[in-house]
Amino acid sequence: MNKEENQEAEPLPAAEKKDFYREIKTYVLRIGRMTQAQEKAYNELAPHYCIPFEKKILNFCDIFGNTNPVIVEIGFGMGDATWQIAKANPDINYLGIEVHRPGVGKLLNEIKKNDLKNLLIIEHDALEVLEYMIGNNSVNGFHIFFPDPWPKKRHHKRRMLQRPRTTLMAQKLAPGAYLYFVTDIVEYAEFALEELNLTDHLKNKYDGFAPAQSWRKQTKFERKGLEKDRQITELFFVKE
Numbered sequence: 506m507n508k509e510e511n512q513e514a515e516p517l518p519a520a521e522k523k524d525f526y527r528e529i530k531t532y533v534l535r536i537g538r539m540t541q542a543q544e545k546a547y548n549e550l551a552p553h554y555c556i557p558f559e560k561k562i563l564n565f566c567d568i569f570g571n572t573n574p575v576i577v578e579i580g581f582g583m584g585d586a587t588w589q590i591a592k593a594n595p596d597i598n599y600l601g602i603e604v605h606r607p608g609v610g611k612l613l614n615e616i617k618k619n620d621l622k623n624l625l626i627i628e629h630d631a632l633e634v635l636e637y638m639i640g641n642n643s644v645n646g647f648h649i650f651f652p653d654p655w656p657k658k659r660h661h662k663r664r665m666l667q668r669p670r671t672t673l674m675a676q677k678l679a680p681g682a683y684l685y686f687v688t689d690i691v692e693y694a695e696f697a698l699e700e701l702n703l704t705d706h707l708k709n710k711y712d713g714f715a716p717a718q719s720w721r722k723q724t725k726f727e728r729k730g731l732e733k734d735r736q737i738t739e740l741f742f743v744k745e
Contacts, residue, residue, distance in 0.1 A: 529662055529663055530630070530663065538607070539606060539607045539610055540607070540610075542610075542611075542614060543606075543607050543610030543611050543614065544610060546610045546611070546613040546614035546617065547606065547609060547610035547613060550613040550614070550616065550617055551609070551613060551626075551628075554613055554616050554624070554625055554626055555609070555613070555625070555626045555627065555628055556568060556600075556625055556626070556627050558627060558628075558629035558633070558634065558637075558638070559637075559638070560637040560638075561637070561638065562637075562638060562639070562640045563638050563639065563640070565598065565643065568625060569598045569623065569625070571598070573596055573597055573598050573623070574597050574598065574645035574646075575597075575598045575599075575600060575643070575644055575645055576597055576598070576599050576600070576644070576645055576646040576647070576648060577599075577600045577601075577602065577635075577639070577644050577646070577647050577648070577677075578599060578600070578601045578602065578647075578648040578649075578650070579602050579631045579647060579648070579649045579652070579665065580602065580603060580631060580649065580650075580652050580653075580665070581601040581602070581603050581608065581612065581650075582603070582605065582608050582650075582651070582724060582725060582726060583605075583607075583608045583611050583612070583724075583725050584601065584603075584608055584609075584611055584612030584615060585722065585723070585724050585725050586650060586721065586722040586723065586724045587599065587601050587612060587624070588612060588615040588616065588619060588621060588624065589722040590648075590720070590721070590722055591621050591623055591624040592619050592621060593720070593722075594623075594720075595622070595623055596623075597623065597645075598623045598624075598625075599623060599624045599625075600624075600625055600626075600627065601624065601625070601626050601627075602626075602627050602628075602629065602631040602634050603626065603628060604628065604629065604630065606628065609626055609628050612624075612626060613626070631665075632670065632673070635673055635674065635677055636673065639677045640677070641676050641677060642676075642677070642678070642679045642680065643677065643679060644677045644678050644679060644682060645678075645679055645682045645683075646678075646682055646683045646684070646685065647674055647677075647678070647683070647684045647685065648685050649665060649666065649684070649685070649686045649687070650686075650687045650721075650724050650726070650727075651687060651688060651689060651724055651726035651727060651730070652664075652665045652666070652688070653665075654688060654690040654692075654693040656690065656692075656693075661696070664693065664696065664697075666686055666693075666696070666697035666700055666701065667696070667697070667700045668700055668703060668704055671684075671700055671701055671704040671707070672704055672705065675704055675705065675706045675707050675744060678706075678744040679744070680744055680745070681743065681744060682743070682744050683710070683741060683742065683743050683744070684701070684707065684740075684741075684742045684743075684744075685715075685718065685721075685739070685740070685741050686701075686739065686740040686741075686742075687721070687727070687737065687738070687739045687740075688737075688738055689726070689727065689730030689731075689733075689735040689736065689737055689738070690735070690738075691736055691738055694714065694738035694739075694740065697740060698713065698714070698740055701740060701742050704742075706744050706745050707742045707743070707744060707745070708742060708743055708744075708745050709740070709741070709742055710741045710742065710743050711741060714738050714739060714740060715739040715740055715741035716739070717737070717739060718739065718741070
């Protein structure tokens, strides 16, 4: 257990926190209709695999029952890649954060079906989860796969991969841990590359964009992007 897990999260300076979490959201809450299977899984399994949001730092040892590394996925969508990666790596713990309830229900169904002991969910705004529930220097990696690109320039302020949001992520990463970002919008990848290059304590593992990581499973959004002949672009940064 990291020492930092027992400490309160160190807040960002007030100037950086202005409109950081509450005034400007990085997502639109799409209600979406849950299938019968998703609703059944949500009602039956959420009490077992979903961690309620609260302003209290999580103790990873307590919630997972071991001291294995912890990877946090921000916005797992329908969870296709999430459960497959967790199943392929039983010695790594995964914490998925998502606000889309049908996606939460679908992933809960996969957790039960595949008897996954290393995957838990928080259904809440990811930035507030990072601010209040994740200890500094405690996360071994962030997965951010195909987040909303917010293509219109006036909406760029909502993008997840930009400062000071990347500063917060860097604060939560343990030394040597990674941030792995994938998008099918090249302009967003270029935007994120610049922001990450300017984020203190993060260093690009590659020269520019990263090669595809063979262990990453394909997501629903990736398949849609490929069907539209979009280029899949990846970034892989490590905390110094």
